[in-house]
Amino acid sequence: MSTASDRRDPVLHALLLSSAASATSLGLTFSLTALYLTRVAGIGTHAVGIGLTAAGIFAIATTFVAGHLSDRYGARAVMTAAAVIRAAALIGYCLLDGDVVAFGLLACVLLGAGGVQGTAKVALVAQVFAGSERTSMRARIRVITNIFVAVGSGLGAITLAVGTAPAYRVALVAAAVLVLGSVVPLAPLPLQGAVTTHAPGGSAPLRDRRYLAVAALNGVIHVQFEVLTLGMPLWVAARTQAPEALIGVLIVLNTGVVTALQIPATRMVTDVRRAGRTVFAATGLLALACVLYPTAAAFGAVAATAVLVTAVAVHSLGEVLSEAGGWELAFELADPARPGAYQGLSATGAAVGAALAPVVITSSAIAHGLPGWLLLGGVFVSAGAGTRTLSRRTTEPPVTAVNEPLGKGVSGGLGAQVGGAAAGDGGQEA
Numbered sequence: 001m002s003t004a005s006d007r008r009d010p011v012l013h014a015l016l017l018s019s020a021a022s023a024t025s026l027g028l029t030f031s032l033t034a035l036y037l038t039r040v041a042g043i044g045t046h047a048v049g050i051g052l053t054a055a056g057i058f059a060i061a062t063t064f065v066a067g068h069l070s071d072r073y074g075a076r077a078v079m080t081a082a083a084v085i086r087a088a089a090l091i092g093y094c095l096l097d098g099d100v101v102a103f104g105l106l107a108c109v110l111l112g113a114g115g116v117q118g119t120a121k122v123a124l125v126a127q128v129f130a131g132s133e134r135t136s137m138r139a140r141i142r143v144i145t146n147i148f149v150a151v152g153s154g155l156g157a158i159t160l161a162v163g164t165a166p167a168y169r170v171a172l173v174a175a176a177v178l179v180l181g182s183v184v185p186l187a188p189l190p191l192q193g194a195v196t197t198h199a200p201g202g203s204a205p206l207r208d209r210r211y212l213a214v215a216a217l218n219g220v221i222h223v224q225f226e227v228l229t230l231g232m233p234l235w236v237a238a239r240t241q242a243p244e245a246l247i248g249v250l251i252v253l254n255t256g257v258v259t260a261l262q263i264p265a266t267r268m269v270t271d272v273r274r275a276g277r278t279v280f281a282a283t284g285l286l287a288l289a290c291v292l293y294p295t296a297a298a299f300g301a302v303a304a305t306a307v308l309v310t311a312v313a314v315h316s317l318g319e320v321l322s323e324a325g326g327w328e329l330a331f332e333l334a335d336p337a338r339p340g341a342y343q344g345l346s347a348t349g350a351a352v353g354a355a356l357a358p359v360v361i362t363s364s365a366i367a368h369g370l371p372g373w374l375l376l377g378g379v380f381v382s383a384g385a386g387t388r389t390l391s392r393r394t395t396e397p398p399v400t401a402v403n404e405p406l407g408k409g410v411s412g413g414l415g416a417q418v419g420g421a422a423a424g425d426g427g428q429e430a
């Protein structure tokens with residue numbers, strides 16, 4: 001007789017393989033898309049900025065809708081459809097020739113489908129896994145995503161070194177093939193996932209004020225990702241005496257810390273209350289980093305480098321703890337009858353935070369120096385305190401049950417097809 005763990009193992013392997021392929025594609029496009037659009041496709045820089053901003057806003061809407069689609073049609077089916085659409089949009093990029101309208105539409109399709117795919121992946125985790133397994137699974141997906149985004153970025157660097165129009169287009173086609181390849185490991189999975197929970201009816205996430213508040217506060221904390229990828233590089237280059245080459249080293253340091261500590265961090269968040277406390281502690285670390293970053297401007301190159309390394313290490317620890325706590329809250333506070341809709345709302349909060357982050361960071365820390373950094377750190381701590389307060393309002397956990405027909409669909413030939421494979425994505429697809 002197969003156990004629940006036996007049934008879930010093939011899903012775990014499938015998700016990790018899928019995430020590896022999708023993340024490689026993401027890293028490849030991260031590194032070359034902007035230059036391709038401006039240098040090869042003939043799209044002006046201003047038009048690229050407007051188009052990507054509009055696409056980002058569109059992706060917020062699709063991220064939310066994806067949760068409802070996952071509940072209705074099955075997360076695996078939604079992930080597959082989104083991957084096919086993403087691949088088609090990447091091929092469409094290869095055909096651009098100065099058409100701004102076509103670029104804008106393709107950008108919306110590409111980013112929108114990416115939002116759908118990411119949300120559906122988390123919904124599948126919520127449908128298949130139970131309890132602390134869900135948070136641990138998200139941590140594994142994140143580690144795989146970080147590693148393979150780096151691999152994809154390395155491939156993109158080769159493309160940039162070649163620098164020809166055919167090289168850019170071959171890279172985009174390769175990215176499309178990788179996206180399509182991400183659905184192959186998912187093919188043997190049943191449409192609705194191996195394990196589902198049952199609660200008649202279910203509540204609408206938009207009417208769940210507590211969940212809405214937690215999602216909104218998580219969106220505020222999510223601004224910290226852009227602090228590392230936008231705020232820190234701008235600050236190092238413009239306000240410190242540290243060498244600009246240090247920026248790349250600091251990004252690698254962050255990747256290393258996340259890869260090493262993200263999975264262990266999930267062991268600290270075994271229930272809602274601990275998750276809230278962990279998020280609050282994480283925002284304290286983020287605030288400390290917001291003190292260290294501007295402090296680096298007061299020193300020479302060597303001392304500034306030491307301060308910045310410390311700041312990024314502290315920031316990275318805050319990052320892994322905030323993610324672990326945030327994931328646990330997103331899963332445990334959700335209505336088990338509508339896992340997709342709730343995870344869609346949680347992902348939407350993060351997407352809104354990511355969309356607003358550039359203007360928040362540039363208008364505070366970058367524009368006003370130390371006072372702006374302190375304000376940003378205070379915002380993080382306030383969001384953490386609010387999350388901790390909400391996590392204290394515990395309720396009885398919902399009763400879960402195994403959906404045996406779907407479970408049997410996995411426990412048969414699926415283990416042989418997927419279980420022996422080696423290996424989420426989110427800006428992170430997951």
